[in-house]
Amino acid sequence: MRSARAIAHSNVALAKYWGKRDERLVLPETGSISITLDALWTEASVRFGEGDGPDLIEVGGAPAGPSDGRRTLRVLDLVRSMAGFSGTAEVHCWGNLPLGAGLGSSAAGFAAIATAASAALGLRLTEAEVSALARQGSGSACRSVPGGFAEWLCGRAPDGSDSYAVRLFGPEHWDLRVVIAIVNSGRKEVSSRLGMRRTAESSVFYDAWRLSVERELREVRQALADRDLTRLGEAAERSAMRMHATTLGADPPFSYWLPATLAVLSRVRVLRRGGTEAYATIDAGPNVKVLCRPQEVGVVEAALRDVQGVEDVLTSGPGPAARVLPA
Amino acid sequence: MRSARAIAHSNVALAKYWGKRDERLVLPETGSISITLDALWTEASVRFGEGDGPDLIEVGGAPAGPSDGRRTLRVLDLVRSMAGFSGTAEVHCWGNLPLGAGLGSSAAGFAAIATAASAALGLRLTEAEVSALARQGSGSACRSVPGGFAEWLCGRAPDGSDSYAVRLFGPEHWDLRVVIAIVNSGRKEVSSRLGMRRTAESSVFYDAWRLSVERELREVRQALADRDLTRLGEAAERSAMRMHATTLGADPPFSYWLPATLAVLSRVRVLRRGGTEAYATIDAGPNVKVLCRPQEVGVVEAALRDVQGVEDVLTSGPGPAARVLPA
Numbered sequence: 270m271r272s273a274r275a276i277a278h279s280n281v282a283l284a285k286y287w288g289k290r291d292e293r294l295v296l297p298e299t300g301s302i303s304i305t306l307d308a309l310w311t312e313a314s315v316r317f318g319e320g321d322g323p324d325l326i327e328v329g330g331a332p333a334g335p336s337d338g339r340r341t342l343r344v345l346d347l348v349r350s351m352a353g354f355s356g357t358a359e360v361h362c363w364g365n366l367p368l369g370a371g372l373g374s375s376a377a378g379f380a381a382i383a384t385a386a387s388a389a390l391g392l393r394l395t396e397a398e399v400s401a402l403a404r405q406g407s408g409s410a411c412r413s414v415p416g417g418f419a420e421w422l423c424g425r426a427p428d429g430s431d432s433y434a435v436r437l438f439g440p441e442h443w444d445l446r447v448v449i450a451i452v453n454s455g456r457k458e459v460s461s462r463l464g465m466r467r468t469a470e471s472s473v474f475y476d477a478w479r480l481s482v483e484r485e486l487r488e489v490r491q492a493l494a495d496r497d498l499t500r501l502g503e504a505a506e507r508s509a510m511r512m513h514a515t516t517l518g519a520d521p522p523f524s525y526w527l528p529a530t531l532a533v534l535s536r537v538r539v540l541r542r543g544g545t546e547a548y549a550t551i552d553a554g555p556n557v558k559v560l561c562r563p564q565e566v567g568v569v570e571a572a573l574r575d576v577q578g579v580e581d582v583l584t585s586g587p588g589p590a591a592r593v594l595p596a
Numbered sequence: 597m598r599s600a601r602a603i604a605h606s607n608v609a610l611a612k613y614w615g616k617r618d619e620r621l622v623l624p625e626t627g628s629i630s631i632t633l634d635a636l637w638t639e640a641s642v643r644f645g646e647g648d649g650p651d652l653i654e655v656g657g658a659p660a661g662p663s664d665g666r667r668t669l670r671v672l673d674l675v676r677s678m679a680g681f682s683g684t685a686e687v688h689c690w691g692n693l694p695l696g697a698g699l700g701s702s703a704a705g706f707a708a709i710a711t712a713a714s715a716a717l718g719l720r721l722t723e724a725e726v727s728a729l730a731r732q733g734s735g736s737a738c739r740s741v742p743g744g745f746a747e748w749l750c751g752r753a754p755d756g757s758d759s760y761a762v763r764l765f766g767p768e769h770w771d772l773r774v775v776i777a778i779v780n781s782g783r784k785e786v787s788s789r790l791g792m793r794r795t796a797e798s799s800v801f802y803d804a805w806r807l808s809v810e811r812e813l814r815e816v817r818q819a820l821a822d823r824d825l826t827r828l829g830e831a832a833e834r835s836a837m838r839m840h841a842t843t844l845g846a847d848p849p850f851s852y853w854l855p856a857t858l859a860v861l862s863r864v865r866v867l868r869r870g871g872t873e874a875y876a877t878i879d880a881g882p883n884v885k886v887l888c889r890p891q892e893v894g895v896v897e898a899a900l901r902d903v904q905g906v907e908d909v910l911t912s913g914p915g916p917a918a919r920v921l922p923a
Contacts, residue, residue: 473808474801474841481800481845503848510849514801514841518808521830522837528855528862528905535855578855 270596271356272316273388277380277403277413277591279309279366279373281447281550281558283493283505284485285512286408286421287478288469294429295408298469299482302420302489303412305440306447308585309373311364312594313381315389317349317356325359328368328378336460337368337378344383344406352390360386369456371525371554372449373413379406380413380591388593399591400433409461416590418442418493420486440587443496446566448547448559450573451581452529459523461553467519474518478511502548502560509550527555529578536576540569597923598683599643600715604707604730604740604918606636606693606700608774608877608885610820610832611812612839613735613748614805615796621756622735624748625796626809629816630736632743632767633774635912636700638691639921640708642716644676644683652686655695655705663787664695664705671709671733679717687713696783698852698881699776700740706733707740707918715920726918727760736788743767743917745820747813767914770823773893775874775886777900778908779856786850788880794846801845805838829875829887836877854882856905863903867896 286301326333326341333341345358360382366374383403387394394402396415404411404421412419415436424432459467469475485508492501516523530551537559540547547561547569561569566584573582613628653660653668660668672685687709693701710730714721721729723742731738731748739746742763751759786794796802812835819828843850857878864886867874874888874896888896893911900909 473804473838474845477800477804477845507847507849510844511800514844517837517841517844518801518804520834522834524858524861526858528859531851531853531858532855534851 271389272314273385274312274314274594274596275381275384275388275591276310276312276594277377277384278416278588279306279377280304280409280412280419281306281373281552282409283501283508283550284482284489285508287512287515288465288475289408291429292466295404296429296432297408297421297423298479300421300423300486301412302418302437302486303409304418304445304447305413305416305588306373306585307440307588308583309366309377311362311366311374311377311381313360313362313378313385315382315385316359317354317389318359320357322357324357327360328362330363340379340406341382344379344402345386347402347405348386348390348392352392354390367454369460370454371457371552371556373409375407376409376413379403379410382406383410384414384591384593397433397435401429404433414591416440416588418587437490438493440589443493444563444586446561446563446584446586448561448566448569448573448582448584450533450557450559450576450579451583452527452533452557452578453555454580457525457554459525464516464525464553467523468515471520472515472518474515478515481511498546498560498562502546505550505560506548513551525551525554527578529576530555530557532576532578533557533573536572540572545569598716599641600712601639601641601921601923602708602711602715602918603637603639603921604704604711605743605915606633606704607631607736607739607746608633608700608879609736610828610835610877611809611816612835614839614842615792615802616735618756619793622731623756623759624735624750625806627748627750627813628739629745629747629764629813630739631745631772631774632740632915633700633912634767634915635910636693636704638689638693638701638704638708640687640689640705640712642709642712643686644681644716645686647684649684651684654687655689657690667706667733668709671706671729672713674729674732675713675717675719679719681717685713694781696787697781698784698879698883700736702734703736703740706730706737709733710737711741711918711920724760724762728756731760741918743915745769745914764817765820767916770820771890771913773888773890773911773913775888775893775896775900775909775911777860777884777886777903777906779854779860779884779905780882781907784852784881786852791843791852791880794850795842798847799842799845801842805842808838825873825887825889829873832877832887833875840878852878852881854905856903857882857884859903859905860884860900863899867899872896
């Protein structure tokens with residue numbers, strides 16, 4: 270039975286990943302650090318057969334789009350090559366995440382696919398190897414493999430063998446909460462991949478961005494170690510605002526933000542002025558993720574629900590590593 | 597009779613000014629280019645008397661706030677010093693511009709004050725000298741002195757004597773229109789002066805911004821010479837988006853935008869996709885100025901009025917130089 274099923278959780282970068290030094294191998298320009306989101310997950314089942322027909326790749330019961338399909342194929346081919354296997358594959362993914370909305374569907378999906386595919390062919394890969402495999406489907410997916418609070422090491426090797434994510438702390442380290450204000454759950458107009466390419470190629474701010482990341486990585490690592498929400502939140506906001514600033518420096522400029530994105534950011538500042546420690550971060554998309562303490566989730570959720578243009582609010586704690594599920 | 601009355605018009609930078617190399621003399625880090633706005637103006641009347649009491653400075657019938665008062669005093673003192681006069685001054689300003697909303701009230705106001713004050717004391721200053729004088733009240737005011745399409749020369753002299761605005765083209769050169777979507781006519785939370793100081797001091801993008809301006813100045817000059825709206829609009833949008841990106845790179849980050857600012861930007865892109873050439877620029881404030889051709893003003897005005905959060909829409913053509921009015 271060359272089949273396996275796996276689950277992986279989405280993640281949100283606290284120190285952002287934005288731009289590749291190698292497009293094909295998905296090697297980043299900088300390191301990044303994330304929190305895994307327990308509440309948002311994707312399951313993947315992968316079955317390899319003896320035939321030589323085309324692979325079947327389905328997401329949520331429908332054939333995968335061209336970009337998802339091509340990237341899944343890349344992960345499958347890497348796994349087949351490692352295992353010396355040449356049959357066809359059947360991949361089914363499902364989960365509770367809207368696709369392409371900047372909520373980490375690719376991260377969870379490719380972490381689950383890499384975990385399931387390598388298990389299905391009986392490869393005994395280390396976590397780092399699975400993470401590097403997931404990375405080649407979608408960069409941020411490598412961080413969902415170790416789960417918890419994870420750092421994607423930038424690496425230096427041209428073949429990408431040292432560019433994978435490691436666990437800084439398990440999910441039990443800090444019961445931080447992420448309240449997500451969904452202002453648009455549709456697929457974004459500019460994919461993360463395209464957005465970071467445009468930025469790296471044409472933004473007058475890209476070099477300064479790249480150079481600014483190291484400090485934020487240090488800040489986030491230390492804040493996580495100390496469970497210091499103020500320090501973490503301030504670094505995460507700086508990182509997110511700077512990432513989005515780089516898109517305004519592209520030629521032509523572009524932005525992932527919607528009016529409601531700014532309305533949520535404004536509400537977060539109001540919360541802070543009122544004494545509730547809440548900090549915003551935004552990935553490539555219009556939705557806003559707000560970091561806060563468990564005992565303040567109620568206040569934060571209510572405040573965000575009240576913002577015009579917010580469609581839904583959901584909350585997550587830190588999530589576990591990607592893992593194979595019983596058959 | 598040591599008194600005079602003058603009028604000056606607001607202006608919008610097409611290639612933005614953002615940051616000073618000398619705070620006291622108001623010397624910029626880079627050059628900038630603007631279009632003067634015929635529809636938005638301020639009048640100033642200045643009367644000098646023999647007494648030695650405090651100066652009286654009123655804006656719109658009320659005493660000037662501390663910042664406006666201090667800056668007006670600086671211009672008055674410079675004029676008195678040039679004229680070797682030591683009496684008191686009485687200044688009244690009024691106009692059709694909301695104050696401190698990023699619509700150029702300081703630009704029009706200090707251009708009018710510099711013009712009126714120097715005339716009141718019988719100084720026979722060149723346009724460049726009046727422009728340099730207005731600059732010390734508010735940087736962008738120097739561009740409202742020559743009017744039309746004006747370039748503020750960065751200059752190099754430590755005393756600021758070569759940092760003033762020159763007229764690139766008169767208002768008759770090109771009947772360009774600026775449609776202004778007012779989303780908030782209140783005073784902004786962070787003044788331009790404070791915003792650019794915070795940015796220059798802490799933004800990781802400030803150096804890149806500074807280095808990026810020269811290209812946009814060339815683009816804007818050439819586009820004005822050729823009356824090329826596409827080239828002008830694209831350069832103006834790049835310049836504006838980059839200026840606002842620098843504030844997101846400050847520590848802590850900040851922004852002048854409101855949700856409706858983004859909604860207007862989005863509507864401008866929709867107009868362009870529909871074949872109406874319209875380009876957005878934004879100064880330090882949430883309001884959006886849209887460049888278009890005279891025959892498309894109706895379409896643009898209607899589109900902007902329709903955007904949620906837009907309080908008012910007004911349109912201007914290119915405006916004239918600051919000038920002394922008959923007594």
